[in-house]
Amino acid sequence: MQGTKIQYKTYEKKDFSHLKNLNGISDKTLEIHFALYGGYVTNTNTLNEKVIELTEAGKSGTPEYAELKRRYGFEYNGKVLHEYYFGNLKSGGSDEPKESSAIGKAICDTYSSYEVWKNDFMKVGAMRGVGWAILFQDPDTKVLSNHWVTLHEEGNIAGFKPILVMDAWEHAFLLDYKPAERPKYIEAFFSNIDWAAVESRLIK
CATH class of the missing domain: 3.55.40.20 (Iron/manganese superoxide dismutase, C-terminal domain)
Known part of the structure; x- marks a missing residue:
């Protein structure tokens, strides 16, 4: 429909600040790592915005559009994999699960x-x-x-x-x-x- 805007939702950076005092992984390392993860969230949102702008401007077939599309997997997966990684850590974790679990x-x-x-x-x-x-x-x-x-x-x-x-x-x-x-x-x-x-x- 002419004049209709392409819809997308902005991703929010998840809060993993509860991860402290891990065994063998310093709080400073985590602090730097959280900031790096935030960059993937920001870049994913920026790519979404730019791709939509090009699409709405009728420039989907341009080299700029193609390069942004190729980059999307790197930034988005970087965001998601970090969320999985931080999400499966905790202070006081254990080396192995219960055998009966x-x-x-x-x-x-x-x-x-x-x-x-x-x-x-x-x-x-x-x-x-x-x-x-x-x-x-x-x-x-x-x-x-x-x-x-x-x-x-x-x-x-x-x-x-x-x-x-x-x-x-x-x-x-x-x-x-x-x-x-x-x-x-x-x-x-x-x-x-x-x-x-x-x-x-x-x-x-």
């Missing part, structure tokens, strides 16, 4: 034991490069699997649901560990997992 059973159903799964996840997280280690669930089979996502968008499995998300970019640990000490950061990450939050993401 739904997430504990789901892991063992796929990997035979928690130890086998954890070793695989840690190896994925220690891979060279910048990105994310993610435990996904297949919505069709309900099977869990560990994956590496480069940057924020390369390697995401279409339709799979993130269950446990670990940021493996160096900004997640560089104030606390040397670049070669990523395995120490991964151990710290595991000691802060909020397994109740992780379990709530399971597809029943």
